[in-house]
Amino acid sequence: MTDLKVVMMGLGYIGLPTAALIASRGIKVQGIDVNQSVVDTINEGKIHIVEPALDGLVKHVVERGLLKASTTVDTADVYLIAVPTPFKGDHEPDLKYVESATRMILPNLKSGDLFIIESTSPVGTTDKMAKIIFEERPELKGKINIAYCPERVLPGKVIYELEHNDRVIGGLDEQSTKAAQDFYRHFVKGELHATNAKTAEMCKLVENSSRDVSIAFANELSMICDKARINVWELIKLANKHPRVNILQPGTGVGGHCIAVDPWFIVSEFEKEAIIIRNAREINNYKTEWVIEKIKSTALQFELDNNKKPTIALMGMAFKPDIDDLRESPSLQVADTLLDEGKFDLLLVEPNLEESNKYDLTDYEAINEKADIVAYLVAHKEFRGFTTEAIELDFCGVRK
DSSP states (O other): OOSOEEEEEOOSTTHHHHHHHHHTTTOEEEEEOSOHHHHHHHHTTOOSSOOTTHHHHHHHHHHTTSEEEESSOOOOSEEEEOOOOOEETTTEEOOHHHHHHHHHHGGGOOTTOEEEEOSOOOTTHHHHHHHHHHHHOGGGTTTSEEEEOOOOOOTTOHHHHHHHSOEEEEESSHHHHHHHHHHHTTTOOSOEEEEEHHHHHHHHHHHHHHHHHHHHHHHHHHHHHHHHTOOHHHHHHHHTTSTTOOOOOOOSOOOSSSTTTHHHHHHHHOTTTOHHHHHHHHHHHHHHHHHHHHHHHHHHHHHHHHSSOOEEEEEOOSSSTTOOOOTTOHHHHHHHHHHHHTOSEEEEEOTTOSOOSSOOBOOGGGHHHHOSEEEEOSOOHHHHTOOOSSEEEESSOTTO
Protein backbone atom coordinates (compact mmCIF):
# COMPACT_ATOMS: atom_id res chain seq x y z
CA MET A 1 0.00 0.00 0.00
CA THR A 2 1.22 3.52 -0.83
CA ASP A 3 -0.04 7.01 -0.09
CA LEU A 4 0.03 7.83 -3.82
CA LYS A 5 -3.38 8.82 -5.21
CA VAL A 6 -4.28 8.55 -8.89
CA VAL A 7 -7.16 9.91 -10.96
CA MET A 8 -8.02 8.17 -14.24
CA MET A 9 -10.08 10.30 -16.62
CA GLY A 10 -12.13 7.93 -18.77
CA LEU A 11 -13.20 4.39 -17.92
CA GLY A 12 -13.42 2.77 -21.33
CA TYR A 13 -11.41 0.04 -23.05
CA ILE A 14 -8.09 1.54 -21.90
CA GLY A 15 -8.96 3.64 -18.86
CA LEU A 16 -10.73 0.96 -16.83
CA PRO A 17 -8.13 -1.82 -17.29
CA THR A 18 -5.32 0.65 -16.55
CA ALA A 19 -7.09 1.97 -13.44
CA ALA A 20 -7.72 -1.57 -12.19
CA LEU A 21 -4.11 -2.62 -12.83
CA ILE A 22 -2.76 0.41 -10.96
CA ALA A 23 -5.15 -0.25 -8.06
CA SER A 24 -3.99 -3.86 -7.90
CA ARG A 25 -0.59 -2.51 -6.83
CA GLY A 26 -2.10 -1.03 -3.68
CA ILE A 27 -2.51 2.47 -5.13
CA LYS A 28 -5.82 4.24 -4.57
CA VAL A 29 -7.42 5.16 -7.88
CA GLN A 30 -10.44 7.32 -8.59
CA GLY A 31 -11.91 6.60 -12.01
CA ILE A 32 -13.85 9.40 -13.66
CA ASP A 33 -16.52 8.92 -16.32
CA VAL A 34 -19.28 11.21 -17.54
CA ASN A 35 -21.70 8.28 -17.81
CA GLN A 36 -23.40 7.70 -14.45
CA SER A 37 -24.41 4.15 -15.38
CA VAL A 38 -20.74 3.29 -16.04
CA VAL A 39 -19.81 4.74 -12.65
CA ASP A 40 -22.55 2.77 -10.88
CA THR A 41 -21.61 -0.47 -12.64
CA ILE A 42 -17.96 -0.20 -11.64
CA ASN A 43 -18.76 0.72 -8.04
CA GLU A 44 -20.76 -2.51 -7.86
CA GLY A 45 -17.56 -4.37 -8.78
CA LYS A 46 -18.81 -5.09 -12.30
CA ILE A 47 -17.67 -4.03 -15.76
CA HIS A 48 -19.44 -2.51 -18.77
CA ILE A 49 -16.97 -3.74 -21.41
CA VAL A 50 -15.84 -7.21 -22.42
CA GLU A 51 -12.21 -8.06 -21.67
CA PRO A 52 -10.85 -11.35 -20.31
CA ALA A 53 -9.58 -11.20 -16.69
CA LEU A 54 -10.88 -7.66 -16.21
CA ASP A 55 -14.09 -8.49 -14.36
CA GLY A 56 -12.32 -10.39 -11.58
CA LEU A 57 -9.65 -7.71 -11.25
CA VAL A 58 -12.18 -4.89 -11.01
CA LYS A 59 -14.24 -6.80 -8.45
CA HIS A 60 -11.10 -7.40 -6.36
CA VAL A 61 -9.85 -3.80 -6.29
CA VAL A 62 -13.33 -2.32 -5.74
CA GLU A 63 -13.97 -4.63 -2.80
CA ARG A 64 -10.59 -3.65 -1.30
CA GLY A 65 -11.49 0.02 -1.62
CA LEU A 66 -8.63 0.70 -4.03
CA LEU A 67 -10.78 1.69 -7.03
CA LYS A 68 -13.79 3.96 -6.86
CA ALA A 69 -15.63 5.50 -9.80
CA SER A 70 -17.16 8.98 -9.83
CA THR A 71 -18.34 11.76 -12.13
CA THR A 72 -16.41 14.44 -10.20
CA VAL A 73 -12.66 14.77 -9.70
CA ASP A 74 -10.96 14.60 -6.31
CA THR A 75 -7.47 15.83 -5.47
CA ALA A 76 -4.71 13.38 -6.38
CA ASP A 77 -0.98 13.18 -7.11
CA VAL A 78 -1.19 11.69 -10.60
CA TYR A 79 -3.80 12.47 -13.27
CA LEU A 80 -4.12 10.25 -16.33
CA ILE A 81 -6.28 11.06 -19.36
CA ALA A 82 -7.62 8.12 -21.38
CA VAL A 83 -10.66 9.58 -23.14
CA PRO A 84 -11.64 9.17 -26.82
CA THR A 85 -10.31 11.43 -29.58
CA PRO A 86 -13.03 11.40 -32.27
CA PHE A 87 -13.08 13.07 -35.67
CA LYS A 88 -14.73 16.29 -36.71
CA GLY A 89 -15.28 17.18 -40.34
CA ASP A 90 -13.09 15.35 -42.85
CA HIS A 91 -11.01 13.09 -40.59
CA GLU A 92 -9.80 16.02 -38.47
CA PRO A 93 -9.05 14.99 -34.86
CA ASP A 94 -11.32 16.53 -32.26
CA LEU A 95 -9.61 17.24 -28.93
CA LYS A 96 -12.79 18.27 -27.11
CA TYR A 97 -12.75 15.29 -24.73
CA VAL A 98 -9.05 15.64 -23.92
CA GLU A 99 -9.52 19.36 -23.31
CA SER A 100 -12.66 18.80 -21.23
CA ALA A 101 -10.83 16.24 -19.08
CA THR A 102 -7.91 18.66 -18.67
CA ARG A 103 -10.24 21.46 -17.56
CA MET A 104 -11.96 19.13 -15.06
CA ILE A 105 -8.56 18.41 -13.50
CA LEU A 106 -7.35 22.04 -13.52
CA PRO A 107 -8.82 23.23 -10.18
CA ASN A 108 -7.23 20.32 -8.29
CA LEU A 109 -3.68 20.57 -9.68
CA LYS A 110 -0.96 21.43 -7.17
CA SER A 111 2.81 21.71 -7.12
CA GLY A 112 4.54 18.36 -7.67
CA ASP A 113 1.62 16.70 -9.46
CA LEU A 114 2.04 14.50 -12.54
CA PHE A 115 -0.29 15.02 -15.54
CA ILE A 116 -0.20 12.30 -18.24
CA ILE A 117 -2.13 12.01 -21.50
CA GLU A 118 -2.63 8.44 -22.77
CA SER A 119 -5.34 9.23 -25.32
CA THR A 120 -4.25 8.79 -28.94
CA SER A 121 -3.61 12.35 -30.04
CA PRO A 122 -2.24 14.43 -32.90
CA VAL A 123 1.31 15.70 -32.55
CA GLY A 124 1.43 18.75 -30.28
CA THR A 125 -1.55 17.83 -28.10
CA THR A 126 0.50 17.63 -24.89
CA ASP A 127 1.88 21.11 -25.57
CA LYS A 128 -1.66 22.41 -26.18
CA MET A 129 -2.95 21.01 -22.90
CA ALA A 130 0.07 22.39 -21.05
CA LYS A 131 -0.70 25.82 -22.51
CA ILE A 132 -4.29 25.59 -21.24
CA ILE A 133 -3.07 24.55 -17.79
CA PHE A 134 -0.54 27.36 -17.48
CA GLU A 135 -2.90 30.00 -18.88
CA GLU A 136 -5.46 29.10 -16.22
CA ARG A 137 -2.95 28.28 -13.46
CA PRO A 138 0.23 30.32 -14.21
CA GLU A 139 1.54 29.70 -10.69
CA LEU A 140 2.05 26.03 -11.62
CA LYS A 141 4.53 26.71 -14.43
CA GLY A 142 7.70 24.76 -13.75
CA LYS A 143 6.11 23.11 -10.71
CA ILE A 144 4.16 20.20 -12.24
CA ASN A 145 5.24 17.35 -14.51
CA ILE A 146 3.49 16.84 -17.86
CA ALA A 147 4.00 13.84 -20.14
CA TYR A 148 2.50 11.72 -22.91
CA CYS A 149 2.46 7.91 -22.79
CA PRO A 150 0.41 5.97 -25.35
CA GLU A 151 -0.93 2.48 -24.72
CA ARG A 152 0.04 -0.51 -26.87
CA VAL A 153 -2.50 -3.22 -26.19
CA LEU A 154 -4.44 -5.89 -28.05
CA PRO A 155 -8.15 -6.39 -27.24
CA GLY A 156 -8.53 -9.70 -25.48
CA LYS A 157 -5.07 -9.39 -23.91
CA VAL A 158 -5.26 -5.88 -22.47
CA ILE A 159 -4.40 -6.67 -18.85
CA TYR A 160 -1.36 -8.78 -19.77
CA GLU A 161 -0.07 -6.29 -22.33
CA LEU A 162 -0.57 -3.25 -20.10
CA GLU A 163 1.72 -4.91 -17.60
CA HIS A 164 4.31 -6.52 -19.87
CA ASN A 165 4.61 -4.37 -23.02
CA ASP A 166 7.32 -1.71 -23.34
CA ARG A 167 6.09 1.87 -23.10
CA VAL A 168 7.26 5.07 -24.76
CA ILE A 169 7.18 8.00 -22.33
CA GLY A 170 7.68 11.58 -23.50
CA GLY A 171 7.69 14.49 -21.10
CA LEU A 172 7.69 18.20 -21.84
CA ASP A 173 11.08 18.21 -20.09
CA GLU A 174 13.49 15.65 -18.69
CA GLN A 175 12.10 15.99 -15.18
CA SER A 176 8.57 15.22 -16.41
CA THR A 177 9.80 12.19 -18.35
CA LYS A 178 11.59 10.82 -15.27
CA ALA A 179 8.56 11.45 -13.03
CA ALA A 180 6.33 9.58 -15.48
CA GLN A 181 8.80 6.70 -15.73
CA ASP A 182 8.91 6.44 -11.93
CA PHE A 183 5.12 6.24 -11.85
CA TYR A 184 4.76 3.59 -14.56
CA ARG A 185 7.33 1.40 -12.82
CA HIS A 186 4.67 0.74 -10.17
CA PHE A 187 2.70 -1.46 -12.59
CA VAL A 188 4.62 -1.93 -15.87
CA LYS A 189 7.21 -4.70 -16.18
CA GLY A 190 8.18 -3.81 -19.74
CA GLU A 191 10.95 -1.35 -20.53
CA LEU A 192 10.10 2.35 -20.26
CA HIS A 193 11.69 4.23 -23.18
CA ALA A 194 12.33 7.92 -22.57
CA THR A 195 11.79 10.56 -25.24
CA ASN A 196 10.00 13.90 -25.64
CA ALA A 197 6.24 14.44 -25.84
CA LYS A 198 6.03 15.10 -29.59
CA THR A 199 8.05 12.01 -30.45
CA ALA A 200 5.89 9.88 -28.14
CA GLU A 201 2.73 11.25 -29.77
CA MET A 202 4.07 10.54 -33.26
CA CYS A 203 5.32 7.10 -32.22
CA LYS A 204 1.80 5.93 -31.40
CA LEU A 205 0.47 7.19 -34.74
CA VAL A 206 3.38 5.76 -36.71
CA GLU A 207 3.05 2.29 -35.19
CA ASN A 208 -0.54 1.95 -36.35
CA SER A 209 0.06 3.71 -39.67
CA SER A 210 2.85 1.26 -40.47
CA ARG A 211 0.51 -1.66 -39.89
CA ASP A 212 -2.19 0.04 -41.97
CA VAL A 213 0.20 0.44 -44.91
CA SER A 214 1.19 -3.24 -44.71
CA ILE A 215 -2.45 -4.34 -44.63
CA ALA A 216 -3.23 -2.05 -47.57
CA PHE A 217 -0.64 -3.89 -49.66
CA ALA A 218 -2.29 -7.22 -48.83
CA ASN A 219 -5.79 -5.86 -49.53
CA GLU A 220 -4.74 -4.34 -52.83
CA LEU A 221 -3.05 -7.60 -53.76
CA SER A 222 -6.24 -9.53 -53.01
CA MET A 223 -8.22 -7.40 -55.46
CA ILE A 224 -5.56 -7.78 -58.13
CA CYS A 225 -5.51 -11.57 -57.63
CA ASP A 226 -9.29 -11.77 -57.84
CA LYS A 227 -9.19 -10.07 -61.23
CA ALA A 228 -6.28 -12.29 -62.36
CA ARG A 229 -8.03 -15.44 -61.05
CA ILE A 230 -5.14 -16.22 -58.72
CA ASN A 231 -5.59 -17.66 -55.21
CA VAL A 232 -4.24 -14.81 -53.10
CA TRP A 233 -3.79 -17.00 -50.01
CA GLU A 234 -1.59 -19.44 -51.89
CA LEU A 235 0.33 -16.58 -53.50
CA ILE A 236 1.06 -14.90 -50.15
CA LYS A 237 2.11 -18.21 -48.60
CA LEU A 238 4.58 -18.80 -51.45
CA ALA A 239 5.89 -15.22 -51.50
CA ASN A 240 6.48 -15.37 -47.75
CA LYS A 241 8.90 -18.25 -48.27
CA HIS A 242 11.36 -15.52 -49.29
CA PRO A 243 13.56 -14.86 -46.22
CA ARG A 244 12.93 -11.10 -46.31
CA VAL A 245 9.26 -11.01 -47.33
CA ASN A 246 6.39 -11.00 -44.85
CA ILE A 247 3.11 -10.09 -46.54
CA LEU A 248 0.16 -9.81 -44.17
CA GLN A 249 -3.26 -11.36 -44.71
CA PRO A 250 -5.98 -9.44 -46.58
CA GLY A 251 -9.44 -8.96 -45.13
CA THR A 252 -12.74 -7.13 -45.44
CA GLY A 253 -11.01 -3.83 -44.68
CA VAL A 254 -9.45 -2.51 -41.50
CA GLY A 255 -11.28 -1.93 -38.24
CA GLY A 256 -10.67 -1.29 -34.59
CA HIS A 257 -10.13 1.88 -32.60
CA CYS A 258 -6.47 2.31 -33.65
CA ILE A 259 -5.40 1.22 -37.12
CA ALA A 260 -8.53 2.50 -38.86
CA VAL A 261 -8.27 5.87 -37.10
CA ASP A 262 -4.74 6.87 -36.13
CA PRO A 263 -3.26 7.33 -39.64
CA TRP A 264 -5.73 10.16 -40.26
CA PHE A 265 -4.15 12.06 -37.32
CA ILE A 266 -0.93 12.21 -39.31
CA VAL A 267 -2.65 13.01 -42.61
CA SER A 268 -4.62 15.88 -41.05
CA GLU A 269 -1.43 17.58 -39.80
CA PHE A 270 0.92 16.67 -42.67
CA GLU A 271 -1.38 16.48 -45.68
CA LYS A 272 1.25 17.20 -48.37
CA GLU A 273 3.82 14.79 -46.96
CA ALA A 274 1.68 11.82 -45.84
CA ILE A 275 1.05 10.42 -49.33
CA ILE A 276 1.55 6.69 -48.69
CA ILE A 277 -0.27 6.88 -45.37
CA ARG A 278 -3.31 8.52 -46.99
CA ASN A 279 -3.30 6.10 -49.91
CA ALA A 280 -3.18 3.13 -47.54
CA ARG A 281 -6.20 4.42 -45.65
CA GLU A 282 -8.09 4.93 -48.90
CA ILE A 283 -7.17 1.44 -50.17
CA ASN A 284 -8.32 -0.20 -46.95
CA ASN A 285 -11.57 1.76 -46.98
CA TYR A 286 -12.10 0.92 -50.65
CA LYS A 287 -11.56 -2.79 -49.94
CA THR A 288 -14.77 -2.76 -47.86
CA GLU A 289 -16.68 -1.16 -50.73
CA TRP A 290 -15.20 -3.77 -53.08
CA VAL A 291 -16.42 -6.55 -50.77
CA ILE A 292 -19.93 -5.06 -50.81
CA GLU A 293 -19.97 -4.95 -54.62
CA LYS A 294 -18.65 -8.51 -54.81
CA ILE A 295 -21.50 -9.75 -52.59
CA LYS A 296 -24.07 -7.80 -54.60
CA SER A 297 -22.83 -9.10 -57.96
CA THR A 298 -22.81 -12.68 -56.65
CA ALA A 299 -26.37 -12.21 -55.40
CA LEU A 300 -27.47 -10.85 -58.77
CA GLN A 301 -25.91 -13.79 -60.61
CA PHE A 302 -27.60 -16.22 -58.21
CA GLU A 303 -30.96 -14.58 -58.88
CA LEU A 304 -30.44 -14.78 -62.64
CA ASP A 305 -29.44 -18.44 -62.43
CA ASN A 306 -32.13 -19.56 -59.97
CA ASN A 307 -34.98 -17.12 -60.57
CA LYS A 308 -35.14 -16.23 -56.88
CA LYS A 309 -33.43 -13.84 -54.48
CA PRO A 310 -30.71 -15.49 -52.41
CA THR A 311 -30.43 -15.56 -48.64
CA ILE A 312 -26.99 -14.17 -47.77
CA ALA A 313 -25.15 -14.99 -44.54
CA LEU A 314 -22.63 -12.36 -43.42
CA MET A 315 -20.17 -14.27 -41.24
CA GLY A 316 -18.57 -12.12 -38.56
CA MET A 317 -19.35 -8.61 -37.29
CA ALA A 318 -16.31 -7.94 -35.05
CA PHE A 319 -13.31 -6.01 -36.34
CA LYS A 320 -10.93 -8.96 -35.95
CA PRO A 321 -11.11 -12.72 -35.27
CA ASP A 322 -12.28 -14.25 -32.00
CA ILE A 323 -13.32 -11.09 -30.15
CA ASP A 324 -16.65 -9.31 -29.66
CA ASP A 325 -15.35 -5.76 -30.29
CA LEU A 326 -17.30 -4.06 -33.10
CA ARG A 327 -15.52 -0.68 -33.08
CA GLU A 328 -14.85 0.63 -36.60
CA SER A 329 -15.52 -2.87 -37.97
CA PRO A 330 -15.66 -2.97 -41.78
CA SER A 331 -18.14 -5.85 -41.45
CA LEU A 332 -20.64 -3.42 -39.97
CA GLN A 333 -20.31 -1.19 -43.04
CA VAL A 334 -21.01 -4.23 -45.20
CA ALA A 335 -24.05 -5.18 -43.14
CA ASP A 336 -25.41 -1.63 -42.85
CA THR A 337 -25.02 -0.93 -46.57
CA LEU A 338 -26.82 -4.11 -47.61
CA LEU A 339 -29.51 -3.68 -44.95
CA ASP A 340 -30.14 -0.07 -45.98
CA GLU A 341 -30.59 -1.06 -49.62
CA GLY A 342 -33.36 -3.40 -48.50
CA LYS A 343 -32.94 -5.72 -51.51
CA PHE A 344 -31.40 -8.68 -49.76
CA ASP A 345 -32.45 -11.37 -47.33
CA LEU A 346 -29.58 -11.20 -44.82
CA LEU A 347 -28.47 -13.36 -41.92
CA LEU A 348 -25.95 -11.69 -39.60
CA VAL A 349 -23.64 -14.00 -37.69
CA GLU A 350 -21.32 -13.13 -34.80
CA PRO A 351 -20.50 -16.13 -32.58
CA ASN A 352 -18.76 -13.93 -29.99
CA LEU A 353 -21.95 -12.01 -29.21
CA GLU A 354 -25.00 -13.50 -27.53
CA GLU A 355 -27.17 -10.59 -28.65
CA SER A 356 -27.02 -7.14 -30.20
CA ASN A 357 -29.05 -4.00 -29.54
CA LYS A 358 -28.95 -3.09 -33.23
CA TYR A 359 -28.83 -6.36 -35.21
CA ASP A 360 -30.80 -9.60 -35.28
CA LEU A 361 -28.12 -12.25 -35.02
CA THR A 362 -28.32 -15.81 -36.33
CA ASP A 363 -26.50 -18.83 -34.86
CA TYR A 364 -23.82 -19.86 -37.33
CA GLU A 365 -24.76 -23.53 -36.92
CA ALA A 366 -28.18 -22.77 -38.44
CA ILE A 367 -26.72 -21.17 -41.57
CA ASN A 368 -26.53 -24.40 -43.57
CA GLU A 369 -30.30 -24.75 -43.64
CA LYS A 370 -30.96 -21.13 -44.62
CA ALA A 371 -28.18 -19.53 -46.68
CA ASP A 372 -27.63 -19.58 -50.42
CA ILE A 373 -24.52 -17.40 -50.23
CA VAL A 374 -22.07 -17.42 -47.31
CA ALA A 375 -19.74 -14.41 -47.12
CA TYR A 376 -16.89 -14.81 -44.63
CA LEU A 377 -16.02 -11.34 -43.36
CA VAL A 378 -14.06 -12.26 -40.21
CA ALA A 379 -11.97 -15.41 -39.72
CA HIS A 380 -13.46 -16.53 -36.42
CA LYS A 381 -12.29 -19.97 -35.29
CA GLU A 382 -15.88 -21.28 -35.41
CA PHE A 383 -15.94 -20.75 -39.18
CA ARG A 384 -12.78 -22.68 -40.02
CA GLY A 385 -14.34 -26.12 -39.73
CA PHE A 386 -17.71 -24.97 -41.02
CA THR A 387 -19.04 -26.80 -44.08
CA THR A 388 -21.81 -25.65 -46.36
CA GLU A 389 -23.23 -26.34 -49.80
CA ALA A 390 -23.90 -22.63 -50.31
CA ILE A 391 -21.85 -20.37 -52.58
CA GLU A 392 -18.87 -19.21 -50.51
CA LEU A 393 -17.16 -15.83 -50.67
CA ASP A 394 -14.02 -15.87 -48.55
CA PHE A 395 -12.74 -12.36 -47.84
CA CYS A 396 -10.63 -13.24 -44.79
CA GLY A 397 -8.88 -16.53 -45.44
CA VAL A 398 -11.18 -18.96 -43.67
CA ARG A 399 -10.62 -21.48 -46.45
CA LYS A 400 -6.92 -20.77 -47.08
